[in-house]
Amino acid sequence: MPQNETEQVKFWRGDFGDTYVDRNAASHAEISMRLSLWARIFELMAADMPKSVLEVGPNIGLNLRAMKMLCDAEYFAVEPNDKARKILIEDEVLPAANLQNAFAGDFVVPETPVDLAFTSGVMIHIHHDDLLQACKNIYASSSKYIVCYEYFSDQPETIQYRGHGDKLFKRDYGSFWLENFPDLRCLGYRFEWQAMTGMDNATWWVFEKR
Numbered sequence: 001m002p003q004n005e006t007e008q009v010k011f012w013r014g015d016f017g018d019t020y021v022d023r024n025a026a027s028h029a030e031i032s033m034r035l036s037l038w039a040r041i042f043e044l045m046a047a048d049m050p051k052s053v054l055e056v057g058p059n060i061g062l063n064l065r066a067m068k069m070l071c072d073a074e075y076f077a078v079e080p081n082d083k084a085r086k087i088l089i090e091d092e093v094l095p096a097a098n099l100q101n102a103f104a105g106d107f108v109v110p111e112t113p114v115d116l117a118f119t120s121g122v123m124i125h126i127h128h129d130d131l132l133q134a135c136k137n138i139y140a141s142s143s144k145y146i147v148c149y150e151y152f153s154d155q156p157e158t159i160q161y162r163g164h165g166d167k168l169f170k171r172d173y174g175s176f177w178l179e180n181f182p183d184l185r186c187l188g189y190r191f192e193w194q195a196m197t198g199m200d201n202a203t204w205w206v207f208e209k210r
């Protein structure tokens with residue numbers, strides 16, 4: 001087990017993470033919502049669609065299942081929860097060889113960077129102090145695009161999460177990316193409003209390496 005495995009990663013590897021997997025299902029409704037989401041995001045990449053994609057923290061792969069219908073690419077993922085990884089392989093979302101048992105702060109950056117690396121609802125589970133290392137790894141994994149789809153707050157916040165402290169965070173992740181990686185250019189961003197999407201209120205950004 002890596003030395004720098006955080007209490008948040010242990011939490012997701014353990015019972016809480018397993019229960020989250022049990023609560024999740026790749027239903028028609030869930031996949032439809034992700035299809036709409038990724039159709040909006042891929043519009044910004046239409047001139048040069050990614051041919052390889054890495055999701056950090058896919059859980060059972062709701063994004064990946066939808067993305068595969070919209071974008072013909074090779075898909076990779078990094079997921080710390082055993083149960084989630086088992087489902088990803090059993091459901092053939094990914095081949096086992098493309099799936100790492102690791103986490104954002106410490107995974108094997110692909111030798112050949114992918115065209116698109118992204119997180120969706122994962123940075124919010126990384127402590128503010130550990131965020132930069134996670135972003136460095138994601139940045140190094142991509143040759144072109146980075147997508148970040150997370151809860152937003154003007155100021156860094158720590159929120160109670162289903163009765164647990166220090167497991168849910170919010171901030172302006174878009175500014176965090178730009179401040180720490182100045183060669184990134186923002187191709188677009190959008191607030192996904194729960195009242196319209198059925199998913200949690202969240203904001204996405206699409207960045208391109210210059």
Ligand SMILES: C[S@@+](CC[C@H](N)C(=O)[O-])C[C@H]1O[C@@H](n2cnc3c(N)ncnc32)[C@H](O)[C@@H]1O
Pocket residue numbers: 008009012013017056057058059060061062063078079080081084102103104105119120121122125126
């Ligand atoms: C809230 S779920 C989001 C799942 C998926 N990305 C989605 O949008 O449906 C968080 C997922 O990230 C994983 N995770 C938590 N901390 C992580 C970390 N530091 N690095 C990578 N994955 C992490 C969890 O095991 C879980 O599968």
